[in-house]
Amino acid sequence: MTILGSTGSVGRQTVALLEAAPGQFQVRALVAGRNVALLAAQARALAAEHAVICDPAEGPALERALAGTATICAAGPAAVLAAAALPADWTMAAITGAAGLEPTLAAIRGGGAVALANKEALVCAGEVMLRAVRDAGATLLPVDSEHNAIFQALAEPHRGAVERIVLTASGGPFRTASREEMARATPEAALKHPVWSMGAKISIDSATMMNKGL
Numbered sequence: 001m002t003i004l005g006s007t008g009s010v011g012r013q014t015v016a017l018l019e020a021a022p023g024q025f026q027v028r029a030l031v032a033g034r035n036v037a038l039l040a041a042q043a044r045a046l047a048a049e050h051a052v053i054c055d056p057a058e059g060p061a062l063e064r065a066l067a068g069t070a071t072i073c074a075a076g077p078a079a080v081l082a083a084a085a086l087p088a089d090w091t092m093a094a095i096t097g098a099a100g101l102e103p104t105l106a107a108i109r110g111g112g113a114v115a116l117a118n119k120e121a122l123v124c125a126g127e128v129m130l131r132a133v134r135d136a137g138a139t140l141l142p143v144d145s146e147h148n149a150i151f152q153a154l155a156e157p158h159r160g161a162v163e164r165i166v167l168t169a170s171g172g173p174f175r176t177a178s179r180e181e182m183a184r185a186t187p188e189a190a191l192k193h194p195v196w197s198m199g200a201k202i203s204i205d206s207a208t209m210m211n212k213g214l
Contacts, residue, residue: 001088005118006038007042009094009197028050030043032053047070049070050071051071052082054077096118100121101129108133108140113138146212150165190204
């Protein structure tokens with residue numbers, strides 16, 4: 001299996017599951033953005049065949065961090081796509097935003113199962129992605145919370161029983177805010193989610209409820 005975005009929230013959770021089942025999975029590739037230290041630690045823990053960092057400037061640091069291991073190191077956007085295209089039975093696609101589109105497509109074209117945590121890729125190019133799934137005979141599984149819940153609710157034999165779907169939201173940092181307070185809301189306030197640390201983009205999407213639209 002391969003994890004695209006292994007140092008992000010979903011990626012870390014996926015790594016934790018693999019660590020809890022030693023010897024049951026062969027990790028083909030781990031791909032991260034800039035966090036060399038965590039990527040190297042994950043690669044060592046899971047004996048990953050490949051470790052790839054998207055930022056090309058961090059390539060030497062990754063090689064130093066994994067010196068003495070059998071893990072093959074690479075860096076840069078082209079290396080990310082090459083890692084995503086490596087044969088894998090199962091790929092976790094968890095690179096956030098539009099940046100995850102090309103690697104996810106590369107994984108889909110391999111014909112395996114792709115667990116999709118990046119809903120933005122479908123927003124950007126849903127028709128292209130679904131056509132690629134059909135052409136490759138791949139399996140696309142939604143793992144983002146709302147997508148997964150809807151996927152399960154619409155599975156046979158329940159599909160005909162569903163009349164409508166309602167998405168709820170906590171409101172994050174603005175859960176108890178009045179309309180007047182919301183009118184004065186700042187980006188800094190929107191970033192202060194009371195429970196989750198999700199990074200700037202997802203925190204803003206959550207506070208504005210744009211994530212429900214996506």
